Amino acid sequence: MAWHAVAKAEDVAEGTVRAASAAGIMLALYRIDGAFYATSDVCTHAFALLSDGYLDGDCIECPIHQALFHVPTGEVRSEPASVPLKTYPIRLEGDTLMVEIAED
Numbered sequence: 001m002a003w004h005a006v007a008k009a010e011d012v013a014e015g016t017v018r019a020a021s022a023a024g025i026m027l028a029l030y031r032i033d034g035a036f037y038a039t040s041d042v043c044t045h046a047f048a049l050l051s052d053g054y055l056d057g058d059c060i061e062c063p064i065h066q067a068l069f070h071v072p073t074g075e076v077r078s079e080p081a082s083v084p085l086k087t088y089p090i091r092l093e094g095d096t097l098m099v100e101i102a103e104d
Contacts, residue, residue: 003091003098010095012036017060019051023101027088030071032058037071038090038099044076044083060085 004022012018012031019041020027026041028051039060041051048064055061059077061068067081074085089100 001100002103003100005096006038006099007097008095009036009092009097012097015055017051017053017055019049020099022099023103025101027099028060029090029097029099030055030060032071035072036090036092036097038088038097039069039071039074040086040088043067043081044085045081050085 006020006022012029014031018029020029028039028041030037041049043062045065045067048062050060053060053063058071059068060071065080068078069085070077074087076084091098
């Protein structure tokens with residue numbers, strides 16, 4: 001496992017989602033109630049970028065087919081998705097967001 005710098009904390013405003021990448025993985029970064037989260041940026045139902053989706057509280061809605069995922073856990077909350085979203089550990093070092101990604 002390795003930690004990767006993905007953004008500055010100020011780049012992820014409260015109540016928003018933002019695209020990022022690290023180690024070849026497309027990520028979505030979120031700031032919800034002051035906490036930061038990182039998930040895969042790709043919907044598990046069909047290729048769509050969740051960073052283009054709608055953040056409603058602690059859930060992200062896919063912009064294409066409206067699948068709904070719980071951001072902190074990746075759990076599916078609404079079809080048509082049936083596979084949970086991959087989540088990644090995230091931490092703040094100074095003003096830099098760091099995401100942990102398994103090395104191959």
